[in-house]
Structure formats: structure tokens, C-alpha cells
Amino acid sequence: MRLSRFYSTDLAPCPYLPDRQERRLVALVDAESGNERLDLLTEAGFRRSQGFLYKPVCPGCRACVPVRIAVDAFRPEWMSAYVALWNVTPVLAAGAASALAAVFVPDYARLFLRPARRDREVRQYAQCLFLEHDLCRTRSRTAVLLLVARFERKVELCADTGFSDRVSAADWHGVVDATTTRLAQGDCAGALMAGLARVEDILRERGYVGDGTAPDEIPDAPLEAAGS
Secondary structure (H helix, E strand, O other), X not given: OXXXXXXXXXXXXOOOOOOOEEOEEEEEEEHHHOOHHHHHHHHXXXXXXXXXXXXXXXXXXXXXXXXXXXXXXXXXXXXXHHHHXXXXXXXXXXXXXXXXXXHHOHHHHHHHOOHHHHHHHHHHHHHHHHHHOOHHHOOOOOOEEEEEEOOXXXXXXXXXXXXXXXOXXXXXXXXXXXXXXXXXXXXXXXXXXXXXXXXXXXHHHOOOOOOOOOOOOOOOOOOOOOOO
């Protein structure tokens, strides 16, 4: 497995403990390259989520402790095969039914997704995509990534530092609101188009108008990625 880079997220509300702040150390990975480094990072306390691994590095807090269970060590000798089958079968059947429902019924699967964790995961995924596709390397640092997460029904926007002097956080929130309104109606493609149209309007209003001579540094085609 190849590691692209490490980076640290901004402080955000902790999804587990009230009145705490969370920060993560994140590693972008290429999962098709093998599992040796994945095992090393896991042993070092990293957790895996989609195409990246992360480890809590929260200031002043060490409450999160990664645990790896040695399954082979749990073999009760007193339990006969019949007793084990009698007790385990209903649990497995219920778990299988729940797993199938989660796969085929998105509304049911969303019941297991806490809002705080959803917001944090989508934000982190957007930041990872921004870095993975080198959007921070444009000459004027004016790249924008608009992520529409279909399963989570969540919209996240990442804008580079070149906009900070003319585009406010409220402007970007307006883009997210316009996109979320269409997404709530189940129209993913329409949500994305509404968000992009709002981005274009804001950039024109703030004077970001090209003269047609500069090369296009970012592909125009939308990116559809697994887990988005």
C-alpha cells in the first residue's frame, strides 16, 4: 500500500464526548497496493474509513483507545456445539437480516449514522479528496471542491486560500444551503448543478472572471467516487 501524505484536520466538536474538541491525523492511502503498511498503521492506533486512515490527536484528551481483539483467545471449553448453535443462530439471523436491510434500504442504514459523526466523516472525506487530487496546487490557489454525499445526504465545500480576501464564509454557506435544499428532495444531480451555479454567481460577483487566456488547471468533468 502506498501512502500519499499525512495531514492534520482542524479542531471540531467531538462526536463522542460533550464539550470536547477533536483533531485527527489522517493518512491518504492506496488500498490496492497491499496491506503491510495498513497493518503497521492499524497497530499504531490508526482506524480505517473508506480510502484513508485516521488517528485521534486531540489536545488534552486521550479518552479514545483503539482495541484489537484476539479472537482466537476466546474459545470457551464448557460450551458444546449444540448450545453454541442454539444461542448463536438467532443472533446471526437477526444480524444478517439487519445487514441486508442496511444494504437495500438506505433510510434504515441512516438510522445507525449519528449526525455528529456524519458531519465529521463527510468533512474529512472532502478534505481528503481535495488533497488527493492536488487541488491545492493551482497557481492562484483558487480551487473549489463541492462534495455531495448521497448516502449521508450531506453537502461539504472546500475552498482554497486564494478566495479568503473576497469570498466570506457566509457566501460558501449559501452554496451549501442551495445544494442541500435540492439534495433533500432526492435530486442529487440537480443539487450539484444548483451548487455549482451558486458558486459561479458568487465568483462573478466578487470579480473572479477569466479572460480566456489562462489554461484550465482542473478537469471540468465531475468526480464520482466510491463512498461519496
